[in-house]
Amino acid sequence: GIQVEQSPPDLILQEGANSTLRCNFSDSVNNLQWFHQNPWGQLINLFYIPSGTKQNGRLSATTVATERYSLLYISSSQTTDSGVYFCAVPKEETSYDKVIFGPGTSLSVIP
């Protein structure tokens, strides 16, 4: 089955710094989603991004499906950005909604 990798596994940032998180996947996918799990465990869907670039405030994401990777950019980080960031892709090339998750990037933003 499809394999998903994320890097870096851990990241510590000073408040105000920028960062880039990466998600690599082993096979063609027809969509990709980014999630943030806050320190209380709640999962928030940040982006549904099969291809191209999307922006939402200080966050933006780019997926290059032909090269099998996606990037999540966090600018001017805040302490509330702390938590774990997951990317998720469909389990099979022909499916859309049965998704599997990468191992995550744990982000700590310190004041």
Added chain:
Amino acid sequence: SAVISQKPSRDICQRGTSLTIQCQVDSQVTMMFWYRQQPGQSLTLIATANQGSEATYESGFVIDKFPISRPNLTFSTLTVSNMSPEDSSIYLCSASGTRGDEKLFFGSGTQLSVL
């Protein structure tokens, strides 16, 4: 976006007992799923909850251990049966919309501890 309510939010259970987790979505959704998140780990898909029919289980998960119901388009339950300490995890309900809008949303999870 769908709002998903899950209960209980946490429970402490004795070995050998069963716990049923409820998931309610505020609108009709096409797909509902159950995930498990073991301590410090990523999410693992347990099964797809199919409306009006048996759930579809992923490799490593069986109906006898994790029976699932989905009587309608807004509600599902997951039962963790004959629990052991290895079942201590967060269990999460999720839902997505129609084809072309498969953005996935999650409930707040059920933190289960088995003694």
